[in-house]
Amino acid sequence: MPGGKKYSFVLEPRPQPVRIDVFLSQQIPDYSRSFFQKLIQQGLVTVNGRAVKVSHKLTGEDLVEVNLPPPRETGIEAENLPLEILYEDANLLVINKPAGMAVHPGAGVQRGTLVNALMYHCKDLSGVGGRLRPGIVHRLDKNTSGLLVVAKNDAAHIDLQRQFAEKTARREYLALVWGRLPEREGRIETFVNRSKSDRKKFAVAEQGKPAVTLFEVEEYFSFLTLVRVRLKTGRTHQIRIHFQYLHHPVFGDLEYAGRNKQLNRLSALSQKKIAVYLLRLMNRQALHACRLCFIDPVSNQQLEFTAPLPDDFKELLIQLKKYEREL
Numbered sequence: 001m002p003g004g005k006k007y008s009f010v011l012e013p014r015p016q017p018v019r020i021d022v023f024l025s026q027q028i029p030d031y032s033r034s035f036f037q038k039l040i041q042q043g044l045v046t047v048n049g050r051a052v053k054v055s056h057k058l059t060g061e062d063l064v065e066v067n068l069p070p071p072r073e074t075g076i077e078a079e080n081l082p083l084e085i086l087y088e089d090a091n092l093l094v095i096n097k098p099a100g101m102a103v104h105p106g107a108g109v110q111r112g113t114l115v116n117a118l119m120y121h122c123k124d125l126s127g128v129g130g131r132l133r134p135g136i137v138h139r140l141d142k143n144t145s146g147l148l149v150v151a152k153n154d155a156a157h158i159d160l161q162r163q164f165a166e167k168t169a170r171r172e173y174l175a176l177v178w179g180r181l182p183e184r185e186g187r188i189e190t191f192v193n194r195s196k197s198d199r200k201k202f203a204v205a206e207q208g209k210p211a212v213t214l215f216e217v218e219e220y221f222s223f224l225t226l227v228r229v230r231l232k233t234g235r236t237h238q239i240r241i242h243f244q245y246l247h248h249p250v251f252g253d254l255e256y257a258g259r260n261k262q263l264n265r266l267s268a269l270s271q272k273k274i275a276v277y278l279l280r281l282m283n284r285q286a287l288h289a290c291r292l293c294f295i296d297p298v299s300n301q302q303l304e305f306t307a308p309l310p311d312d313f314k315e316l317l318i319q320l321k322k323y324e325r326e327l
Helices: 020-027 033-041 114-121 154-165 238-245 260-265 269-281 311-325
Strands: 005-010 045-047 063-068 085-088 092-097 145-151 170-178 185-194 202-205 209-220 224-231 287-295 302-306
Touching: 005 020, 020 033, 020 045, 020 063, 033 045, 033 063, 085 302, 092 114, 145 154, 154 287, 170 238, 170 311, 185 238, 202 238, 209 238, 224 238, 260 269, 269 311
Parallel strands: 145 287
Antiparallel strands: 005 063, 045 063, 085 092, 092 145, 170 224, 170 287, 185 202, 185 209, 209 224, 287 302
16 A cells, blocks of 8 residues: 555563554554544454454554555645735644635635635645545634644644543634523533534524533623633534524524524614614624633643734724713
8 A cells, every 4th residue: 555554563461452443542642533433333343363343442462553544635726815924833824814805615615715725725634624625633613713723744743633522622702693682601512413404504403412501691782692602522613503592692693593693683773774784784693702721732831812802803892882872
């Protein structure tokens, strides 16, 4: 297998059997257990010369051979797009992503994404994220601005993914939501799943993946609330789903009832007028990833980054506060 790697292990006798995917992730810690599960399913792992199932258990005196495939061509075009890089070393980058930029190519979007820009900026990127997502450890929605960490090599990628999975990495957001939250701080804990009415969206459901969001009020306005949000899990659209579930959707959010649908809840004509004006200023959800903390995969030192509000969000708050002063 040109360009790939081959590993061989002869197991010592052991009192307790061990699953093969668990064993391999322990022996080759640069790769995740799910990565080895895929190799096993592809027939690239053998035990005593024979392909096995993911659930196969090793008991000792087995010859385990692993064929790592060579890195795949991404097929993604590198583009010289502007990137606001807050930090960079040999293993990772921290980027302040603008609103309007998709993180990776997808249906109908092949150019202008963060990955296209990264392919130009970095000649080597981690491939653990898969063919269409080199280097991407976590993501932000296209119209959410703020901080992202990107891995440059597989070892950094796996370590950072572990930190996100174990919830030791910390992510904080600022969001402007409709209405006045009744509590100054709270915890939203639900299951989320694909929306039954629109498969491109997600919703709170009786079954699905667990999602936990913590929030704390930063400032109250007459019909809006600025909140600081901390994610304990990282589900797609999680913050937007959870605040819609509370009947306080994120201001400006077209997909999750955060735009014109909320105007009817305003009783005062002056509030409706300023709300319409503010929605024209903010053509996206008022959501910004403002703080990111994680442990450097090499130095083991804690790294912390902050990103100021982008211009559209700042102008939104300026005009909102001006309206509040004139009441």
